[in-house]
Each structure stands twice: as structure tokens, then as C-alpha cells.
Amino acid sequence: MKNLTFYFLLSILGLTIVSCGNNSNEQQQVFGTITGSVTSPSGVPIGSALVTVKDALTPIETMTNGNGRFTLMAPIGDQVLEISTGNGDIFKSEVAVTIEAEVETAVEAIRLGQVGQLAFVPGDFDEIEAIIEDALGYEADQLNVTDLTTDGLYEYSGLFLNCGWESVTSEVSTSIGAYISNGGSVYASDFAVSYLIGNLTGGYTCPDSRDGAGFLPTEKLCTFKNGNAEFKPATIVDPNLATFVGMAELEVEYDLDAWEKIESFDSEYWTVEVVSTNDEPLMLKRTKPSAWPSETPFGNIFFTTFHNHPGEMAPDEIVKMLEYVILNL
Numbered sequence: 018m019k020n021l022t023f024y025f026l027l028s029i030l031g032l033t034i035v036s037c038g039n040n041s042n043e044q045q046q047v048f049g050t051i052t053g054s055v056t057s058p059s060g061v062p063i064g065s066a067l068v069t070v071k072d073a074l075t076p077i078e079t080m081t082n083g084n085g086r087f088t089l090m091a092p093i094g095d096q097v098l099e100i101s102t103g104n105g106d107i108f109k110s111e112v113a114v115t116i117e118a119e120v121e122t123a124v125e126a127i128r129l130g131q132v133g134q135l136a137f138v139p140g141d142f143d144e145i146e147a148i149i150e151d152a153l154g155y156e157a158d159q160l161n162v163t164d165l166t167t168d169g170l171y172e173y174s175g176l177f178l179n180c181g182w183e184s185v186t187s188e189v190s191t192s193i194g195a196y197i198s199n200g201g202s203v204y205a206s207d208f209a210v211s212y213l214i215g216n217l218t219g220g221y222t223c224p225d226s227r228d229g230a231g232f233l234p235t236e237k238l239c240t241f242k243n244g245n246a247e248f249k250p251a252t253i254v255d256p257n258l259a260t261f262v263g264m265a266e267l268e269v270e271y272d273l274d275a276w277e278k279i280e281s282f283d284s285e286y287w288t289v290e291v292v293s294t295n296d297e298p299l300m301l302k303r304t305k306p307s308a309w310p311s312e313t314p315f316g317n318i319f320f321t322t323f324h325n326h327p328g329e330m331a332p333d334e335i336v337k338m339l340e341y342v343i344l345n346l
Contacts, residue, residue, distance in 0.1 A: 049116035051089045053124030055081050055100055059154030062086075063102065063129055063344060065257040071097040071111065083263045093118045100127055102344040103317070107133035107174045107202075129344075133174030136160045140179025142273070143206050143324040148339050149177070152330070155343070166192045173201065175346040180207035180324050184216055187230040194232025200314025202346045206324035207277050210240050213320070217242065223281060237283045238301070244276035244322065250294045253338075255302075257345075258290055262337040269299055269323050270332050276322055290319075291338070299323065300338070317346055 055063045062085030070077040070091045081087045089098075093116045101109040110130040116122050135157040137146045149157045157177065164170065166188055176196070193212055197203055205212055215231035223239035248268040259265040269291070279298045291300035303318040319342045325331045331339075 047093050047118050048090045049093050049118055050121045051091055051098070051114060051116060051124060052087070052121060053098075053127060054084070054086045055127045055129055056085055057153040057155065057344075058128050058131075059152065061153055061340065064261040064263075065341070066100055066102050066129065066344075067105075069099045069101075071099045080257070080260075083260050091116055098124070098127075100129055102129065103202075103346055104315075105132075106200075107131065107135065107346060108344055131155045134158065134172055135175045135177065135343075136170075136173040137177040138162060138165070138179060138183075138209075140181030140183070140206075140209065140327075142181060142208070142327060143179035144327045145177045145179055145204070145206065145325055145339065145343070147330065148325055148336060149343055152336060153340060153343065162189060165189050170196055171199065171201070175202045175204070175343075177343075178203065178205040178209040178212050180209050182208070183211070185211045185230055187215075190215065190230050190232045197316030197318065200316050202317035204319045204321075204342055204346055206321050208242075210238070210277050210320060213318070214238055214240070237286050238279070238320070239281045240277040240279050240322075242275040242277055244271055244274070244278040246271050246274045249297075249299070251291050251299055252294065253291050255288075255290045258338065258341050261341040262334060264334070267334045269293075270335065271323060272326070279322060291321075319346065 055066045057063060064081050064083040064085055066081045068079050068081065068087045068089060077091055079087050079089050095113065095115050098112050098114060099109065108129050109132050110127055112124060112127055114122055114124055135149060137157050138160050146157050149155050162183060190212055193203060213231050213233045214235055215227040215229055218226060218228050223235040226239065226241060227235050248270050251267055251269045253259040253262060253265045282298065282301060286304060287301040288304045289298045290302050292298050300321045305315050309315055323335055325339060330336055
């Protein structure tokens with residue numbers, strides 16, 4: 018009799034546990050739909066932005082499409098959406114929403130905020146700041162080359178180096194390398210590759226083509242000023258970049274001769290973002306190793322052989338690619 022009583026109580030306990038578990042699962046399965054769009058302060062739609070339900074029990078996220086729009090299923094109740102590009106250190110916003118069951122909640126256009134400071138060094142043949150400020154509506158401070166060796170550089174999350182005739186010293190390049198090692202991110206266009214790999218010497222093979230002033234050895238990247246003025250057919254390799262631009266096949270305009278053509282690069286250090294139809298890399302991004310420790314800062318690097326124009330905007334396709342670089346630095 019005691020055994021029967023024991024098993025009877027055990028069976029009731031088991032049913033209670035199963036019942037509680039089922040109720041919990043049912044509650045977790047009540048979802049509603051959120052729709053919305055993400056733009057820059059100037060109203061430019063931002064594609065490939067990450068939209069996340071903050072503090073969700075399990076990860077709930079999606080990416081905006083090429084028009085900056087998104088649709089997301091999330092648990093009912095009060096939620097906070099986090100919107101970001103890149104690693105979220107420079108551009109991020111949060112918006113509170115109340116989600117109801119079986120109802121589509123439309124969120125008004127979300128302006129992606131700037132949470133990190135940006136800086137640029139002016140150049141002779143480029144004007145990336147026009148895209149940052151005029152096209153997208155964000156802010157960036159102008160620095161001189163001498164500012165790049167001061168502690169003030171570390172006030173900025175991102176640094177843009179415009180294409181120009183600037184001769185780079187090892188002190189400046191080493192300082193930029195240290196800035197990247199401490200989590201700062203850098204964009205360099207065309208001639209500004211000298212900030213990374215040093216100045217041209219007149220040699221025609223690596224490493225003799227550079228003077229050794231760069232923090233990056235030429236085994237990582239080697240370029241020569243031997244590009245021709247042309248419209249170069251190309252493919253956008255990065256699917257997120259292609260979504261942002263709205264196309265994967267395009268022509269990249271080079272309006273002047275002697276642009277820095279990539280002759281060789283370390284394929285483990287760099288990821289090719291844009292490539293010509295004859296397999297010439299036109300845009301590179303530093304690859305973040307999969308085993309990179311989460312507590313260690315990672316500084317991004319973008320290098321493009323093309324760039325904006327001074328005094329006027331480059332063709333739309335180039336501007337869109339550079340907007341993506343800015344937002345994902």
C-alpha cells in the first residue's frame with residue numbers, strides 16, 4: 018500500500034512538472050510582428066543594419082533590406098529594439114515598442130544615431146567628409162597629420178584618411194597602427210595607403226617599392242600607382258554591401274591615371290569586398306579572426322582604390338559603397 022501511494026504521488030508530481038513546462042512554453046510562443054525602417058539623420062535608407070530585440074531570452078534579430086526596411090517577430094509586451102551598423106561602437110540607436118499578439122506594430126522611421134566620434138584628414142583628390150556630413154548627416158572633426166601622433170586621436174572611434182600627396186613618416190604610421198591595435202578603425206583611400214604601408218620609393222617589386230615607414234609590412238599589402246583612368250566592370254563580393262548598394266554588378270569609375278593598384282595582399286589578413294571582372298581587388302577589409310578574444314578590442318581597416326571626388330560627389334554607386342564603409346567602420 019505504501020508503494021502504491023508513493024507511485025501515485027510521484028505520478029501527480031510528474032504531471033505537475035510537465036504541465037508547468039507546457040504553460041511556460043505556450044507563453045513564450047506568443048509573438049507579434051514589428052515593421053519599420055532605418056535611415057541616417059539626412060533620410061538616407063540604411064540597408065544591412067542589424068535590428069535586435071534587446072535582452073530577449075533567445076537571440077531575435079534581422080537585417081534591414083536595401084530600402085532600410087525590416088520585419089521582425091518578437092514576444093508580446095514592452096520591448097526595446099537596438100539598431101546598429103558595424104560593431105555598434107559608432108552608430109547605434111534604441112527604440113521602445115509595445116508588441117501585441119496578432120497585431121502588426123509599425124515603428125516610425127528610426128534615425129540611426131552616432132554614438133562614436135569620427136575624424137578625417139583632408140586630401141588633395143578625395144573628400145570623404147562630404148559623404149559623412151552632407152550625404153548622411155553625421156559629424157566628423159578635421160585633423161591635421163600632426164594630430165595623428167597625439168593622445169587626442171584616441172578620442173575618436175573612426176579615422177578617415179583622404180587620398181592626397183601627403184608623405185608619411187614612420188612616427189605617424191606607427192601611431193596609426195597603435196590606434197588600430199587599441200580598437201580604433203581606419204579608412205584609407207588610394208594614395209592614403211601610404212599611411213598603412215609607407216611611401217613609394219620608385220622600386221618595382223615588393224618590398225623595395227616602399228620605404229618601410231608603414232606599420233603594415235608589404236607582405237600584408239603591396240600597391241603601385243599604375244592604375245589607368247577607366248570605367249572598370251566589377252562585382253561586389255560582400256552580400257551586405259551589395260544589399261546596401263542595391264546591386265552586385267557595377268562599373269567603378271577611375272577619373273585619373275596612376276591610382277594605387279593592388280598588386281598583392283595577404284588573403285588571411287584581408288577580405289576582398291569588391292573585385293574587378295579580371296580578378297583585381299578594388300576594395301579590401303581587414304578580416305577579424307574567428308578566434309579573436311571577445312574582451313580584446315579589434316580595429317577595423319577599409320582600403321579602397323577608388324574614392325569620392327573633391328568639390329563634387331562621385332557617381333552614385335561609389336557614393337553608396339563609401340556610405341557603407343562609413344556606417345560599418
